[in-house]
Amino acid sequence: MMKNDLENKELIGKCDDSEERDKTSFSYADKRMEWVVASEVAGHGGFPTSDRWTRDHLKALATDKPHLSRKRKGTKAFEYHVSLLPAETQQSLLGGYIIEEPASRYEQNVLPIGQVDFLAEFALIPGYSIQVSAGNGSLNIEQLEPSRYLAFRRKWLKFRGFAEKDLVIVWAKGDSMEPTINNNDTLVVHTSRNHPQDGHIYIFRHENELFVKRYQSIVGAWRLISDNSMYTPLDIKKEEQHQFEVIGQVVHIAKDIGD
CATH class of the missing domain: 1.10.10 (Arc Repressor Mutant, subunit A)
Incomplete structure (x- = not known):
């Protein structure tokens, strides 16, 4: 050959x-x-x-x-x-078989046996024992375990265009964003939205401090605004912006009313 x-x-x-x-x-x-x-x-x-x-x-x-x-x-x-x-x-x-989608690890741990149908309608978003606005904290999700999960309808997530994997939940601390955000309000954060746009609210990290502010772009700087007029806006010059990390956009706020 x-x-x-x-x-x-x-x-x-x-x-x-x-x-x-x-x-x-x-x-x-x-x-x-x-x-x-x-x-x-x-x-x-x-x-x-x-x-x-x-x-x-x-x-x-x-x-x-x-x-x-x-x-x-x-x-x-x-x-x-x-x-x-x-x-x-x-x-x-x-060979002719169909296999149904299994629950995720945290869904398996949280939901009682027999409530699998619940997962078809609701997504469980992980919440972390972190307070933002004033005080110290860390939002390194890979190194933290969720302290709880909150259920959100999948239809609502789809309507808002949210992917379940991009969302985390933290809690607000302080009064700097009142009346929009009150102390202990629940914040749903979209971690993939880390390029700030005018008028939206974001969680920022500077060294060990996490805080939530409204963003405004001005010439040569970021302006971080507190909705509470008692607090002065903070201007971050372009050469200082590398010291700040945008954790994500606050896309939903849940409030308690009354005691």
Whole structure:
């Protein structure tokens, strides 16, 4: 056989993008693992045969459902729960079966058994024992455990255009933002909105201090405004702005009325 013929045969079946394929999960008896990688899904139920396209599409599907993706142990690949996939893709992969979406870790820990239907209507947003406006605190979510969860209707989140994964809850301290925000009010913070826009309220961090202010852009500076007129606006010059971190925009305020 000619050398060129051998080389041509070796090329047959290789992916167009020449990427290394993710290690696939395994099956045993009639039970298949519920977590799959892109190379397993490619070519099933309407998915093209490209691993790269499938990998990107799976990542997009999991954007609002972070508990349905994770790193596969012992590899660099990400795997995804099959409930993310359309019904026809699941049936193709699982021999006609459909698997429902599992609850996230904190939903499993918080909700009593038998209330899974609750999760179809409500999302549980993590709350952290942090007070903002005056005083010390930290909002490094990766190093903190939620102290509680508050339920918000999924329809409301969708109407507002909010992704569940972007929201956290903290509590207000002090009177600098009265009457808009009162002491101990509950603040829902959108952590992906960290490029301040005029007129909106944001949580800022300077060193160990967290505070909530209304933002205004002026020539050469940020102006951080307290809604309470007893407090003077704070102007942050351009050369000082690197010392301040925008944690996120306050997108919802919950208040107690009366004792």
